[in-house]
Amino acid sequence: MKPLLEVSGISKRFGPTVALDKVSLVAQAGRVLALIGENGAGKSTLLKTLSGAHRADAGTMSLEGQPFRPSSPIDARNHGVAIVYQELTLAPDLSVEDNVMLGRAGTGAGTLMRSKQRAAVSEALHRVGLMHLSPKARTGDQSVATQQLIEVARALISDAKIILFDEPTSSLPAADVDRLFEIIDNLRSRGLAIIYISHFLEEVRRVADDYAVLRDGNSVGSGELASITDDQIISLMVGRDVDDLFPHVPHEIGDVRLEVEDLGAAPMPKDVSLALRRGEIFGVAGLVGAGRTELLRCLYALEPTYAGHVRLDGRRLPHNVRGRRRAGFGLLSEDRKSEGLAQNLSIVENLAMGNHDRYSRAGWIHLNARLRDAREWIKKVEIKAQDPTQPVAELSGGNQQKVAIARLLAQDAEIYLLDEPTKGIDVGTKAEIYRMMGELAAAGKTVVFVSSYLPELLAVCDRVGVMTRGRLAESRDASEWDEEELMVAALAAVEEHD
Structure with missing residues (x-):
């Protein structure tokens, strides 16, 4: 069968950085191709080249046997190639209809043909399972999962x-992930070709037929997914054998360090109490919206509370961020784009944030010391960047996450509050983050680890608690849970309140 899309020898350079080096792949109609690789391997750059956001420096592409070299995203869409990004690209204040039709509003003699447009939008929404959503509804009022499907509807309306798909499930709960996969299955059955990026191999197994692996901008393997094991895929990704995806660093759990008593905030958390020990990794499971992030933000004093106390080593702490930081609290935000990093600033400037006392003396800033430390952190957490002065916005999502983690580690905190630290991270880097958490525990630090990925909670944590409707419903030793029991605990508690 002749490929629907064929890419041959595509190269792309950004200054001295080679993002793609003679990459080749094929995509067949009616099949899903998983594009796999570590952060910075070139996956997103390749998708942006296919979608017209970047122009390749060398190589050729053909679509249905015809030369394909899109000059812009609109040009690519006009040729039948659409992209759904990891970060939503919708206008929240516009209606669903206006977002779906953005850039493609149909006109007749200069007049907007609303009735014809609305019919087309309704059909596209129906195809993605949003038949009950009004095209007039405000987009920003919809859930993240619904907005993700609106993005898919926008792709469909352009034929x-x-x-x-560039990591479309990174912000979706399990039920909505399954729904998206059903839609992808439907699109595949209609003869569309899908190219799908994900860092979750079990997700790739569920949705894809074929695979292509990139490493350092190079094509290093491709074929039918059924013909290769997960270990072989990981070896292709990282260029070496990965013996342990969940490395365990021995650590001893000591006395109670952090005590939380009846902590309450609006709308959540509600009456949360827990005691965390020195050298302990405590995992927080639960559905999206259960109050996991809100709990961490209250512990860091980013949100006001109406009840409860937080004590560290028996001492009651003031409810303000400065007091919590001075006491040794460090927070890694789930939202690295808006909260975790200053996107327009350089790596070195981001790493120095919150650590100004280290580099400021008598009104002078020691720039050389900042630069030296930044280089050390880049090497230590293996950030792929041109140099420390490169703007964070130019890095891949995974490397941005590494910058955020490095900044947190540079604070040398005592209590680490980690909100989805492995979100959007490749498997090789995840293993390093798990090892880092174990090393923190071995050093006597206390780690609170929020994650939607149940296997990592069970593998990495000493104890796991389940949040639901703002309450900490239950906590046990990690060895006493399995994935099914965690989901049952979360769902059962929700049903009790419905």
């Missing part, structure tokens, strides 16, 4: 032959 896409190929849809590119």
Whole structure:
């Protein structure tokens, strides 16, 4: 069968950085191709090249046997290639209809043909399972999962032959992930080609037929997914054998360090009490919206509370961020784009944030010391960047996450509050983050670890608690849980309140 899309020898350079080096792949109609690789391997750059956001420096592409070299995203969409990004690209204050039609509003003699447009939008929404959503509804009022499907509807209304998905499930709960996969299955059955990026191999197994692996901008393997094991895929990704995806660092759990008593905030958490020990990794499971992030933000004093106390080593702490930081609290935000990093600033400037006392003396800032430390952190957490002065916005999502983690580690905190630290991270880097958490525990630090990925909670944590409706419903030793029991605990508590 002749490929719907064929890419041959595509190269792309950004200054001295080679993002793609003679990459080749094929995408077949009616099949899903998983594009796999570590952060910075070139996956997103390749999708942006296919979707017209970047122009390749060398190589050729053909679509349905014809030369394909899109000059812009609109040009790519007009040729039938649409992309759904990891970060939503919708206008929240516009209606669903206006977002779906953005850039494609149909006119007749200069007049907007609303009735014809609305019919087309309704059909596209129906195809993605949003038949009950009004096209007039405000987009920003919809859930993240619904907005993700609105993005897919926008791709469909442009008569896409190929849809590119760049980590579409990174912010979705399990039920909505399953729904998205059903839609992808439907698109595949209609003869569309799908190119799909994900860092979750079990997700790739569920949705994809074929695979292509990139490493350092190079094509290093491709074929039918059924013909290769997960270990072989990981070896292709990282260029070496990965013996342990969940490395365990021996650590001893000591006396109670952090005590939380009846902590309450609006709308959540509600009456949360827990005691965390020195050298302990405590995992927080639960559905999206259960109050996990809100709990961490209250512990860091980013949100006001109406009840409860927080004590560290028996001492009651003031409810303000400065007091919590001075006491040794450090927070890694789930939202690295808006809260975790200053996107327009350099790596070195981001790493220095919150640590100004280290580099400021008598009114002078020691720039050389900042630069020296930044280089050390880049090496230590293996950030792929041109140099420390490169703007964070130019890094891949995974490397941005590494910058955020490095900044937190540079604070040398005592209580680490980690909100989805492995979100959007490749498997090799995840293993390093798990090892880092174990090393923190071995050093006597206390780690609170929020994650939607149940296997890592069970593998890495000493204890795991389940949040639901703002309450900490239950906590046990990690060895006493399995994935099914965690989900049952979360769902059962929700049903009790419905």
